[in-house]
Amino acid sequence: MKAGETVKLKKSKYGKILVDGKGRTLYLFEKDKRNKSDCKDECATAWPPMTVKNKARAGKGVMKSELKTVKRDKGEKQVTYHGHPLYRFEEDRKPGQTNGQGVDQFGAKWYVVDAKGKAVLHERKDGSPDPGEGDGGY
Secondary structure (H helix, E strand, C coil): CCHHHEEEEEEEECEEEEEECCCCECEEECCCECCECCCCCHHHHHCCECEECCCCEECCCCCHHHEEEEECCCCCEEEEECCEECECCCCCCCCCCCCCCCCEECCEEEEEECCCCCECCCCCCCCCCCCCCCCCCC
């Protein structure tokens, strides 16, 4: 199994959050329904879905029972955690970056995901506001 097919926890400025096996931050999209992605076309280009050939592996601290896949429109298997389809953000150029946190795009906000599968809505641990709050992130 490739490293990119693992979901694990990593410490960040938002606390422990989900990342893929290469350390890239994973996000949820508020517009999605449980186990159903609403991010297609241009959205999926800006926010590439985490897809796998078979199934994702749970790293330390990740609840294996909450890690599943759902089929996308073109047949790819997108990884979900606690029912939330998971995505990366194209503007996260390096592992550990969280440039997509709180961004409002494609009709809803995007958030990093905690160990329980919940969106992290609070401010960073350093007390500064999330990017995108108040000014849309621009």
